[in-house]
Each structure stands twice: as C-alpha cells, then as structure tokens.
Amino acid sequence: MHPLKTHIDEIVELTDEEFEHVMGHFRAVKKRKHQFIVQEGDLVNKEFWVLKGCLKSYFFDDTGKEHILQFAMENWWVTDYDAFVNRTRARTSVDCLEDCELLYITYEDREKLTSTMHKMERFWAKKSKAGYIAMQNRVLSLLQNPAKERYEMLLNQYPHLFQRVPKKLIAAYLGVSRETLSRLYS
Amino acid sequence: MHPLKTHIDEIVELTDEEFEHVMGHFRAVKKRKHQFIVQEGDLVNKEFWVLKGCLKSYFFDDTGKEHILQFAMENWWVTDYDAFVNRTRARTSVDCLEDCELLYITYEDREKLTSTMHKMERFWAKKSKAGYIAMQNRVLSLLQNPAKERYEMLLNQYPHLFQRVPKKLIAAYLGVSRETLSRLYS
DNA sequence: TCACAAGTGTGACCTACCTCACATCAACAA
DNA sequence: TTGTTGATGTGAGGTAGGTCACACTTGTGA
Numbered sequence: 001m002h003p004l005k006t007h008i009d010e011i012v013e014l015t016d017e018e019f020e021h022v023m024g025h026f027r028a029v030k031k032r033k034h035q036f037i038v039q040e041g042d043l044v045n046k047e048f049w050v051l052k053g054c055l056k057s058y059f060f061d062d063t064g065k066e067h068i069l070q071f072a073m074e075n076w077w078v079t080d081y082d083a084f085v086n087r088t089r090a091r092t093s094v095d096c097l098e099d100c101e102l103l104y105i106t107y108e109d110r111e112k113l114t115s116t117m118h119k120m121e122r123f124w125a126k127k128s129k130a131g132y133i134a135m136q137n138r139v140l141s142l143l144q145n146p147a148k149e150r151y152e153m154l155l156n157q158y159p160h161l162f163q164r165v166p167k168k169l170i171a172a173y174l175g176v177s178r179e180t181l182s183r184l185y186s
Numbered sequence: 187m188h189p190l191k192t193h194i195d196e197i198v199e200l201t202d203e204e205f206e207h208v209m210g211h212f213r214a215v216k217k218r219k220h221q222f223i224v225q226e227g228d229l230v231n232k233e234f235w236v237l238k239g240c241l242k243s244y245f246f247d248d249t250g251k252e253h254i255l256q257f258a259m260e261n262w263w264v265t266d267y268d269a270f271v272n273r274t275r276a277r278t279s280v281d282c283l284e285d286c287e288l289l290y291i292t293y294e295d296r297e298k299l300t301s302t303m304h305k306m307e308r309f310w311a312k313k314s315k316a317g318y319i320a321m322q323n324r325v326l327s328l329l330q331n332p333a334k335e336r337y338e339m340l341l342n343q344y345p346h347l348f349q350r351v352p353k354k355l356i357a358a359y360l361g362v363s364r365e366t367l368s369r370l371y372s
Numbered sequence: 373t374c375a376c377a378a379g380t381g382t383g384a385c386c387t388a389c390c391t392c393a394c395a396t397c398a399a400c401a402a
Numbered sequence: 403t404t405g406t407t408g409a410t411g412t413g414a415g416g417t418a419g420g421t422c423a424c425a426c427t428t429g430t431g432a
Contacts, residue, residue, distance in 0.1 A: 067326060069325065118307070144247045178380080179420080
C-alpha cells in the first residue's frame with residue numbers, strides 16, 4: 001500500500017478509488033540536502049508531505065540567532081502554514097537536512113479536494129487540531145520545564161533525531177544555546 | 187444580528203435558516219466569577235463560546251506554579267481541546283475571571299453539525315488552523331523575545347487585558363514571576 | 373586528497389530572571 | 403466596622419543559562 005494511504009487511513013479510511021483520486025492531486029519531488037522548499041519572502045503555494053528524509057522549518061531573529069519551529073521527518077506535513085493558509089509571504093524557511101523525497105499538493109488542489117471530498121476535509125481538520133494541541137504542549141513545556149527536562153522529553157519522543165540532525169539545531173529547537181545543550185548531557 | 191452569527195460570518199456566510207439550524211445545537215449558560223467550566227480530571231464534553239466575560243485556561247505544575255494557556259474573552263472559543271478532541275480527561279482547568287455569559291455545544295452535537303453541514307466543518311477547520319498559527323507564534327515569541335518584549339507585545343495586542351485581569355495572571359501567561367513583571371513596567 | 377567549513381566540547385565570566393522577605397493598599401465577608 | 407485575603411511594589415541575594423574564546427574533530431566539495 002502507498003505510504004500516504006497508510007497515513008491517511010489512520011484518520012479516515014479511503015477506498016482504493018478514493019485514494020487514487022486524492023493521489024491525483026499530489027506530485028512527487030526529490031530534493032537534495034541544503035535545498036529549500038520554502039524560502040522567507042516566498043508566496044507559499046504548496047504543502048509538502050515527507051516520504052523520506054528530514055527537514056527543518058526555521059528563521060533567524062534580528063540578533064542573527066536561528067530558531068527552529070519544527071523538524072519534519074517521514075509522514076510529517078510541512079510548509080509555512082501561516083503563509084500557506086493566509087496567502088501571505090513566508091516568514092520562515094524550510095530546507096532539507098538530508099536528501100528528501102516529498103509529495104506536495106498546491107493550495108488550489110487542496111481547496112478543490114477539501115470542498116468536494118468531505119473525508120479529506122475531515123482528515124486535514126483532524127491534523128490541524130492535533131497540530132494545535134502539539135503546539136500548545138510545546139508552549140506548556142517552554143513555560144514549565146527547565147532546559148534539561150525539555151531536552152529529555154524531546155529525546156524520549158524522538159530518539160532518532162539526535163543521530164539525524166546536528167546538536168546546534170536541537171538547541172535552536174529547544175531554545176537554549178548549543179553550549180548549554182552540550183553541558184546537559186556531558 | 188446574533189453576535190455568534192456575526193462571528194461565524196467572518197469565515198463562512200450563513201443564511202438565516204442555516205444559522206437557526208446551527209444555533210439549535212447550542213445552549214446558553216451564565217456563570218459567576220470563580221466558577222469552573224472545565225476542571226482538571228473532567229471528561230470534557232463541551233466547547234464554549236464567550237458571549238460576555240473573561241476566563242482563563244490554566245494548570246498548576248508540580249512545583250505549584252500556575253501556568254496560563256489562554257485568556258478567553260468575547261468571541262473566543264474555549265475548552266480543554268486536548269481532552270475535548272481526544273476524549274480524554276482534562277489536564278487543565280478553565281474558570282471565570284468575571285461573571286460570564288457563554289454558549290456551548292456538546293461533542294456529539296458538534297460531530298453531528300460538522301458531518302452534515304460542510305460550512306461548519308470549514309468554519310471550525312479554519313478556526314483550528316488559525317489557532318495553530320497563533321500557538322506557533324507564541325512558541326516563536328517564547329524562544330525569541332525576552333520577558334520585556336513579550337510583555338509589550340501582549341500589551342499591544344490586548345490593551346484591555348491589563349485592566350481586566352490581575353497582573354500575576356499576566357505573569358503566569360508570559361512565563362515570568364509576578365515580581366519580574368512588576369519591574370518591567372515600573 | 374587536501375583545505376576549509378561545520379560540528380562539538382569546555383573553561384571563564386556575565387546577566388536576566390528567580391526566590392524569599394516584607395510593606396502597603398484594596399476588596400470583601402462576618 | 404474590622405479582620406482576613408488577595409493584589410501589588412520593591413530590596414537582597416542566588417542561579418540557570420547566556421556569551422565569548424579556544425581547541426579538537428569530522429565532513430565534504432573542488
């Protein structure tokens with residue numbers, strides 16, 4: 001079975017015909033390490049789904065410090081959602097930390113799909129609620145937990161992340177300096 | 187026009203008949219200051235919409251410190267979304283900071299409404315995306331800005347909040363001690 | 373294959389914010 | 403009225419985590 005079907009079926013079950021119809025709205029792309037799929041300032045017309053690889057969505061603040069909003073790995077959705085949903089320019093960039101295989105759907109195709117296929121509207125609605133709750137938990141964790149605990153929670157949740165991405169990016173995600181992160185586990 | 191119709195019309199336009207149908211799924215409640223609408227440990231079966239008043243959603247961490255996830259004022263939606271969406275027990279509480287007038291819809295009625303009325307599915311989907319983006323911006327702000335700037339941003343966004351709620355709750359929302367907050371504007 | 377950039381660890385020092393303590397004042401119930 | 407509780411300000415001193423500097427190792431592109 002196509003991995004995207006497996007993924008969607010976790011939330012709404014599709015018949016093979018329905019999935020073919022959905023798949024007809026997606027296109028595949030391969031990207032190499034260091035290539036962008038969204039760049040700050042872009043009009044963002046695509047939402048990506050990760051078949052293989054690892055990406056970061058991030059930006060630099062005005063002191064030049066990098067902040068990471070999200071790592072995206074297999075089965076994750078990624079784009080600049082603010083720009084994608086509200087048709088504005090991206091404030092973040094998304095680029096590949098490894099060579100990646102992605103599927104994407106354009107804004108127009110997504111609109112078409114959601115307005116004609118209730119199941120997919122429900123699928124994305126569920127995803128978006130789950131995203132909201134995850135983001136809320138991250139706020140709670142930033143308010144509540146010291147750096148060491150945030151580090152340990154992340155380690156528990158994604159044990160592979162630490163082998164896959166440089167530590168300074170983990171630090172940028174957790175909101176600590178790379179020096180402090182280094183001392184947390186030494 | 188009913189304020190809830192005005193609110194929904196901002197995202198999807200409803201005919202009067204459609205709105206009547208929607209309204210048929212809501213019930214009104216009045217609550218006094220200090221009363222709960224969600225308590226930690228509850229099974230959460232209602233989502234509330236604030237017609238009048240002000241509430242907080244919050245919890246205490248294991249050191250006894252209060253953290254505020256959200257203030258809810260006129261036109262805001264509030265409940266414990268994690269519990270409401272995933273049918274689990276509430277980890278947060280929601281209570282009234284003033285006497286409140288609320289409308290609520292039960293989980294079952296919301297399911298009924300969204301599965302039979304595409305417009306309301308779209309309405310809540312949009313709301314939930316907006317919530318995700320807002321929460322993401324709060325994460326960014328926690329990662330990026332020192333306490334003073336977070337305070338000023340909140341002040342700009344909701345100038346009335348500072349007259350409506352005690353400063354220690356503002357501090358609990360911003361993630362600083364009430365002493366530090368006090369020194370930020372003195 | 374080699375040069376240069378990127379990743380990582382660690383010491384020394386600094387600072388934003390925390391905690392604890394106490395004082396004042398307003399709100400409100402008996 | 404008055405006692406109690408909550409809201410707010412402010413001083414003193416402590417600490418988690420930041421910054422800067424340097425060393426060493428590990429990619430990786432020409």
